[in-house]
Amino acid sequence: MEPPAHESSPTIGELGESAVLARVLPRLRSGDASLLGPGDDAAVVAAPDGRYVVTSDMMVHGPDFRLAWSTPHDLGWKAAATNLTDVAAMGARPTALVVSIAAPTDLPVAMLEGIADGLRDALAELAPGAGVVGGDLSASHALTIAVTAFGDLEGRAPVLRSGARPGDLIGHAGARGDAARGLALLFAEARDAAGEPDAARAAAVRDRHPELVGAQLSPRPPVAAGIAASLAGATAMLDVSDGLARDARRLAEASGVGVDFRSDALGADPLIALAGAEDHGLLAAFPPGAALPHPFEVIGTATGEAGRLTLDGEPVDTSGWDPYSGWDGVSG
Incomplete structure (x- = not known):
């Protein structure tokens, strides 16, 4: 540090x-x-x-x-x-x-x-x-x-939130839930007896968990992947700053589609991956059968149920991060 x-x-x-x-x-x-x-x-x-x-x-x-x-x-x-x-x-x-x-x-x-x-x-x-x-x-x-x-834009059309269609592949590039895990560590282990943030304890937590705490305090988002997605034919895209599920809902509502996430693509704790905010990854939709550019990974599919989020077909409810109410988590 x-x-x-x-x-x-x-x-x-x-x-x-x-x-x-x-x-x-x-x-x-x-x-x-x-x-x-x-x-x-x-x-x-x-x-x-x-x-x-x-x-x-x-x-x-x-x-x-x-x-x-x-x-x-x-x-x-x-x-x-x-x-x-x-x-x-x-x-x-x-x-x-x-x-x-x-x-x-x-x-x-x-x-x-x-x-x-x-x-x-x-x-x-x-x-x-x-x-x-x-x-x-x-x-x-x-x-x-x-x-x-x-x-x-270098001559390209802007990639909006509103272009996804049912059957599109939903891809994500970047960390999923790491920043939220890092913030949870800081709140749990980097405060003094009065509950105030403590610099020395924060440094110790960061030494023990550099990737998670670093993801919260100094994120390294895949900025170059935005152009790669555009060139690969992305139909919709947005920055994931308020939680994967919350921002996916924004894309879904703008496009008039639903999103069905795959739990096997979201890591060991899919609910944290969906709810955790401030990773600043990129969420994008691609036409069916498209080859997703690096480092995008398929994490779900666009469905015909406008605005509905599901995880392996089951409803997902999340409020994610709101600057006026904080992080309320996710339930499925």
């Missing part, structure tokens, strides 16, 4: 906006699509296709992350990853991010530098060629990271 920010780091309130940006911006790159990066009133980004995909997501300290559990690098990485998968789910190539951060004035500047490093490293690994082209910095009692992501 990355060590915590050094205690001697000045705060953002002590340095002021201009000095903070002078320390943070050099840690980022603008990306291949940037015609004009940070420095003016707005960036200029190339859109060779004539269209662009755009999405936005926000992370707020408390409901979305805990500073005692996440390193600054984790926060930057996850802020990038959660937006990149939304672009990928449209079958587009991520090109640029705009990142705005509101933070307490006593936040060490080293933490913003760590967030910038996480953004940079996530883009380099998950979306090579994409970069950060601008954003904003403001004050807030709660650390908040807001990202807007752009993508290039």
Whole structure:
């Protein structure tokens, strides 16, 4: 794990906006699509296709992350990853991010530098060629990271949620339930006697369960698989952020189909795979008989029962993850 920010780091309130940006911006790159990066009133980004995909997501300290559990690098990485998968789910190539951060004035500047490093490293690994082209910095009692992501369709039609048809294969790429398992470990083992998140205990839990805790704090979604799915003829697709079953229902309702999951394709605990949120995998429908591109795996079939989810033919009820009510799990 990355060590915590050094205690001697000045705060953002002590340095002021201009000095903070002078320390943070050099840690980022603008990306291949940037015609004009940070420095003016707005960036200029190339859109060779004539269209662009755009999405936005926000992370707020408390409901979305805990500073005692996440390193600054984790926060930057996850802020990038959660937006990149939304672009990928449209079958587009991520090109640029705009990142705005509101933070307490006593936040060490080293933490913003760590967030910038996480953004940079996530883009380099998950979306090579994409970069950060601008954003904003403001004050807030709660650390908040807001990202807007752009993508290039490169002449392809966008893959919507609404194109699946009965008989289509339902494929999934990425982890299934790992982030939820990691979060459960943190809640069970990384809190102090008063129930508050504890950094030292979190580090120990992460050392024992690096893949599960890492899946929650710094996910590595299959961003490149979005274009592969589009090229393979995917009829519908979306990012799985609120739970496989909850997001499958969104695809099913948009397409007017049902989804029958196969328990033998969902691992040792199909219910956790269906309910667990924040894996940020990709769920897609493909025509019958299609060869699914790597790393997609067939996990079910589209049926003619609009909006109905089943597991081996039996009804599945899930509420998955809701930012206003949390994770309510799944029953089958």
